[in-house]
Amino acid sequence: MLRQSVSSPVRSMFSAGPFSRALFRQQQMRQNSTLSSLVAKANAAVASAKNLADKALYWSKVVAEVSKQVYLKESFAPPTAAQFQSTYNGLYSSVLPYFTSPEAFFAALKSINGAALFKFVGYGIQLFGAFSLGEIVGRRKIVGY
Numbered sequence: 001m002l003r004q005s006v007s008s009p010v011r012s013m014f015s016a017g018p019f020s021r022a023l024f025r026q027q028q029m030r031q032n033s034t035l036s037s038l039v040a041k042a043n044a045a046v047a048s049a050k051n052l053a054d055k056a057l058y059w060s061k062v063v064a065e066v067s068k069q070v071y072l073k074e075s076f077a078p079p080t081a082a083q084f085q086s087t088y089n090g091l092y093s094s095v096l097p098y099f100t101s102p103e104a105f106f107a108a109l110k111s112i113n114g115a116a117l118f119k120f121v122g123y124g125i126q127l128f129g130a131f132s133l134g135e136i137v138g139r140r141k142i143v144g145y
Helices: 009-014 018-073 081-100 102-110 114-139
Strands: none
Touching: 081 102
């Protein structure tokens, strides 16, 4: 008799009769099925990510090997210090007058004809498109572009 008088949370849940027991079992089955579906989705996501990582690793190794072979066959080499210095000295000397006198810069801007301006605008649009495409791929979203 003493056991029946002690009430526990589990006993009070079942004290209302068979209907409440069935309801409890149904809720428990829903929780179990929800949990199992979440586990299944997580397992599928992990498997997909592992598959993608394996493919990316494989193709990066293929590209590295092909690049190495092209580098050796074409006998490419990094520029020497003299080549680097001559290139940037020439660039520096051609751009320096535009920064030292603003009149030369504005004169150069006024001398641009319509065909060259059209070409520069086209290049600008292409650069912006390439930048936007890189942002879309990087963010994996098209929203905002």
